[in-house]
Amino acid sequence: MQKIVEVKDLCVKFGSFWAVKNVSFSVNCGEIFGFLGANGAGKTTTIRVICGLINATSGEVIVDTEHFLRGKEDIIKAKVGYMSQRFTLYNDLSIKENLDFAAATHNVSRKNLRQNKEELFELIQLNRKESTLVSELPSGIKQQVALVAALIHQPKLVVLDEPTAGVSPASRASFWELIRKLTAMGKTVFVTTHYMDEAENCGRVALMRSGELIAMGTVPELKQETFSEQMYNVTPKSSEAEEKCQGLAKLCTLFEPCGIHYHVILRDESSLSLFQEIAQVDKINPSLEDVFIQRVEHAASTPTP
Numbered sequence: 001m002q003k004i005v006e007v008k009d010l011c012v013k014f015g016s017f018w019a020v021k022n023v024s025f026s027v028n029c030g031e032i033f034g035f036l037g038a039n040g041a042g043k044t045t046t047i048r049v050i051c052g053l054i055n056a057t058s059g060e061v062i063v064d065t066e067h068f069l070r071g072k073e074d075i076i077k078a079k080v081g082y083m084s085q086r087f088t089l090y091n092d093l094s095i096k097e098n099l100d101f102a103a104a105t106h107n108v109s110r111k112n113l114r115q116n117k118e119e120l121f122e123l124i125q126l127n128r129k130e131s132t133l134v135s136e137l138p139s140g141i142k143q144q145v146a147l148v149a150a151l152i153h154q155p156k157l158v159v160l161d162e163p164t165a166g167v168s169p170a171s172r173a174s175f176w177e178l179i180r181k182l183t184a185m186g187k188t189v190f191v192t193t194h195y196m197d198e199a200e201n202c203g204r205v206a207l208m209r210s211g212e213l214i215a216m217g218t219v220p221e222l223k224q225e226t227f228s229e230q231m232y233n234v235t236p237k238s239s240e241a242e243e244k245c246q247g248l249a250k251l252c253t254l255f256e257p258c259g260i261h262y263h264v265i266l267r268d269e270s271s272l273s274l275f276q277e278i279a280q281v282d283k284i285n286p287s288l289e290d291v292f293i294q295r296v297e298h299a300a301s302t303p304t305p
């Protein structure tokens, strides 16, 4: 499998704080690679190194066979389209002005700019005038225009840092439709998100915790690796039953509240009937959210011995 990003033993230190600790992974050409983790896990810091915006303290980053060496930044930046977590577009400029600016920063010729815009407006099905001020765009469309800005120089790799934060569920779904279309166009997508339902769409995902990479694989692999036993969705039949269910938690290796339900894994399947007496019990496959809670959140709250 051809690799477009290789990160080897990456460390990033801010003052005396290690934001990224010995992280190694690679991204294959053409895949959607999800980079997940709680707030402050080191995702954006890793991305900023990959995009050539900050230097690693130590370690190696290779983008499309180019090593990160002083003087090579421009070659690498030409290969990467970056949509940052906080800043996407200038609100007080029009769509056209923002795209002209993005094109200028990447030395895109006028002819290529015209062609690329045409292709990318078609991709996002833009139905606004180019003279529209960005401040007048709904957040979902603003993010799509920001994607166009990130793609304006036709990069091979698209790095999206929480592209759907703060947009409506319908717009999130449309944005992921675009991500899929990008891979169909031959691009590789490296994306972070806090929405685990979105991350289910990734080919492979990496989980970060406190600056360390703690797991990586396809979504089914991570589910299997985290939960090898049958998981059940348990819905207590009454509030009295709910209390009884909680009393049965000691019979479980997993007893996770999930809205009005519990996600449960039994120590011994023979205790299933105890739950069935007081609750609706259904076999379920674990979700990526279950994996995330188990591997990232619970592990973070468990003190290390």
Ligand SMILES: Nc1ncnc2c1ncn2[C@@H]1O[C@H](COP(=O)(O)OP(=O)(O)OP(=O)(O)O)[C@@H](O)[C@H]1O
Pocket: 014, 017, 019, 037, 038, 039, 040, 041, 042, 043, 044, 045, 046, 085
């Ligand atoms: N320039 C900086 N100087 C000092 N500390 C920093 C700097 N940038 C990031 N950090 C710290 O490094 C850690 C990792 O931050 P980072 O932004 O990479 O996390 P993240 O995984 O992207 O989090 P989020 O999901 O909130 O975006 C955090 O504790 C953050 O406060």
Ligand SMILES: [Mg+2]
Pocket: 043, 044, 045, 085, 161
């Ligand atoms: Mg971040």
